Amino acid sequence: MDLNLLGKRALVCGSSQGIGRACAEQLADLGASVVLFSRDREKLDKVREQLNTSAGQTHTVLLADFAQPAQVKTSVERLLAESGPCEILVNNTGGPAPGRRTVPIPRLLSTPSTCIWSPIRPWCRRCCRACRRPPTAA
Numbered sequence: 311m312d313l314n315l316l317g318k319r320a321l322v323c324g325s326s327q328g329i330g331r332a333c334a335e336q337l338a339d340l341g342a343s344v345v346l347f348s349r350d351r352e353k354l355d356k357v358r359e360q361l362n363t364s365a366g367q368t369h370t371v372l373l374a375d376f377a378q379p380a381q382v383k384t385s386v387e388r389l390l391a392e393s394g395p396c397e398i399l400v401n402n403t404g405g406p407a408p409g410r411r412t413v414p415i416p417r418l419l420s421t422p423s424t425c426i427w428s429p430i431r432p433w434c435r436r437c438c439r440a441c442r443r444p445p446t447a448a
């Protein structure tokens with residue numbers, strides 16, 4: 311399997327810490343350019359400074375609160391307009407607090423979620439479109 315990601319760009323949601331940050335580090339180590347995406351510029355800038363750039367790639371920071379779909383949309387559209395789509399999407403964010411669930415499921419599902427739904431909606435189609443390849447000639 312060829313994991314050389316040189317020339318590829320990855321949007322990594324929830325990448326200021328934890329699993330998202332670990333994904334960003336791995337992707338940068340494999341040669342990808344990374345767009346770090348969450349709420350806190352200071353935290354994201356610190357992560358960006360520590361990402362691998364040995365393949366000559368550059369990393370950038372994108373800000374939005376995933377519980378605010380309008381913010382996600384605005385940021386993503388700006389990214390697309392300024393630098394085009396990404397080939398890789400890591401659709402990750404903070405989850406519910408650990409421990410026993412205290413909110414009834416219908417209410418949990420109807421509240422603006424910081425989980426997968428908010429970031430995935432505006433992004434999935436655009437990223438998938440960018441990843442599609444024309445069929446190769448037989």
Ligand SMILES: NC(=O)c1ccc[n+]([C@@H]2O[C@H](COP(=O)([O-])OP(=O)(O)OC[C@H]3O[C@@H](n4cnc5c(N)ncnc54)[C@H](OP(=O)(O)O)[C@@H]3O)[C@@H](O)[C@H]2O)c1
Pocket residue numbers: 323324325326327328329330347348349350353374375376377402403404405406424
């Ligand atoms: N860690 C585990 O063992 C584990 C196991 C199973 C599943 N998970 C799930 O995996 C996901 C990531 O876990 P983690 O441990 O890496 O979490 P984490 O350390 O809390 O990191 C969450 C990341 O999401 C960002 N984030 C949170 N809320 C956000 C919001 N409203 N808008 C934008 N960014 C937001 C945070 O950035 P800022 O706060 O800086 O904006 C941070 O970068 C969670 O959904 C968790 O439930 C984790």
